[in-house]
Amino acid sequence: MASVTSKYEQRDNSRRPVLHAGVCAYDKGAVKFGCSIRNISEKGAYITFAVGHELPNEVWLIDIPAKCAYRATVKWKRGTGFGLSVWECHQISEIRKPELSFLRRIWLDRTKR
Numbered sequence: 258m259a260s261v262t263s264k265y266e267q268r269d270n271s272r273r274p275v276l277h278a279g280v281c282a283y284d285k286g287a288v289k290f291g292c293s294i295r296n297i298s299e300k301g302a303y304i305t306f307a308v309g310h311e312l313p314n315e316v317w318l319i320d321i322p323a324k325c326a327y328r329a330t331v332k333w334k335r336g337t338g339f340g341l342s343v344w345e346c347h348q349i350s351e352i353r354k355p356e357l358s359f360l361r362r363i364w365l366d367r368t369k370r
Contacts, residue, residue, distance in 0.1 A: 273297065279304060280319040280367055281312060286359030291367075294320055295338075302327065302341045312339060319360060321367050324349040326360040 274296045281304065282289040292306040302318060312334075318327045318341060328345035347357065349364045 277323065278321040278367070280321065280363055281306065281310075282317045282319065282359070282363055283313050283315065285356075286317075286363055289363055292318075294318070298343075299346075300343055301332070302329065302343060303338060304341065305338045308337055310337075316341070317360060318343075319349075319364055319367075321364065324364065326352070326357075326364070 275294055277294040277297075279292045279294040280289055281292050290306060290310055292304045295303045295305060297303075297320070304318065312331050314331055316329055316331065318329050319325070320327070326347045326349060327341070327343045329341035329343045331339055332342045333340040347360065349361055352358065352361050
């Protein structure tokens with residue numbers, strides 16, 4: 258698969274283009290809203306969502322079709338797009354910690370639609 262890179266990017270690995278449904282969540286899932294995941298790698302992602310939403314510095318990104326939840330830090334913002342640096346990843350099916358159970362609930366809620 259082709260990678261997405263440009264002479265302006267500073268990352269050390271290439272992201273692969275995708276168009277996945279996602280959910281951004283923070284405050285232990287109290288705040289959540291849909292987003293589009295445009296590209297992703299082991300260490301980062303580029304997401305977009307509707308005008309009017311903002312993100313705190315640290316968020317959870319749930320990739321619905323990949324069944325993964327990523328703990329991430331916002332690195333940059335351009336319009337409705339955000340670049341995230343990923344530093345923790347969990348397969349939804351393997352989440353056992355009670356404090357992360359909200360990630361599974363959000364994923365299940367979105368897959369029932």
